[in-house]
Amino acid sequence: MSDIAGDKLRGHLEGLILSVLESGEAHGLEIVRRLERAGQGVLRLKEGSLYPALYRLENGGLVKGEWEAETKGRRGARRRIYHLTAKGVRELEKSRTQWREFSRIIGGIMGVPT
Amino acid sequence: MSDARMPREFEEHVGSAVDPIPASPQRKGSMREELLAHLRGAYEQELANNMPPETAMAAAIDRFGNLDLIRNDLRQSVPLLERLIFQFKTSESVRPRWIPEREQVMLRWILVGVALMAIGMGLILPALAKIKAGEKFTTGAAIPFAIGVALVLIGLFMIGLKIVRRLSGDQRVTPR
Secondary structure, eight states, X not given: OOOEETHHHHTTHHHHHHHHHTTOOBOHHHHHHHHHHHTTTTEEOOGGGHHHHHHHHHHTTSEEEEEOSSOTTOSSOOOEEEEEOHHXXXXXXXXXXXXXXXXXXXXXXXXXOO | OOGGGSOHHHHHHHHHHHTTSOSOHHHHHHHHHHHHHHXXXXXXXXXXXXXXXXXXXXXXXXXHOOHHXXXXXXXXXXXXXXXXXXXXXXXXXXXXXXXXXXXHHHHHHHHHHHXXXXXXXXXXHHHHHHHHTTOOXXXXXXXXXXXXXXXXXXXXXXXXXXXXXXXXXXXXXXXX
16 A cells, blocks of 8 residues: 555644544654554654644644653653643544544545445 | 754754744744754664664654645744734844844734734724713624724733733743
């Protein structure tokens, strides 16, 4: 299967981020790792594009980011850790419903009913 | 990895994505720190895969993606009002050099606050004049009056917020 990247991914990135944060808080690099692992090697995300999406989600109150208090023995800079808010959880449910509807309709048109 | 050993290219890379964005110094400082930490983490992952430093650096930058797209997306992620306030920030020609940068930010907020209050008062005063003249206060007059009051309050809030922050010496993220 060809890679899922770029424009194919852009419109869905925010929903995907909410989805991987459901399993627990994470910093940017960890979010990328979870997305790529869940994407079974086919999903290719340009990592810098993650942050504007995270900032939009944060502005909308769907996630909350907090700076690490310390680097916990790691070398290097402190990281910002994101977690879902209650509003984010509700939005995730809404996104899932919309996705089911989208894939049902498009699948029907494409001759691949879901 | 110590700051001294971090590839200089990362700072330049992140700087070229973040510096032109019309946003507050605090927001840009925060973006810069987070994006640098990400690149640093990606670089360390590549080094851990036994890549030589030069190749690891190139791989981390490649993983990060197209800077033009990221810059544009970062710009769009800044709230509209903040974007408008800092729109002229990068234009050196309109920036009076004799005012320190921090004072310029405060002044810009205060000017926008005063402008909002002026517009608000412009909406409130005609409504007050009608009331004074004994005219009935209709719904049509109440809407601009309410918008005027809201603008005055937002203006006051913006000015108050800047003054309180200045007095409390707020320095959450030190801009570069």
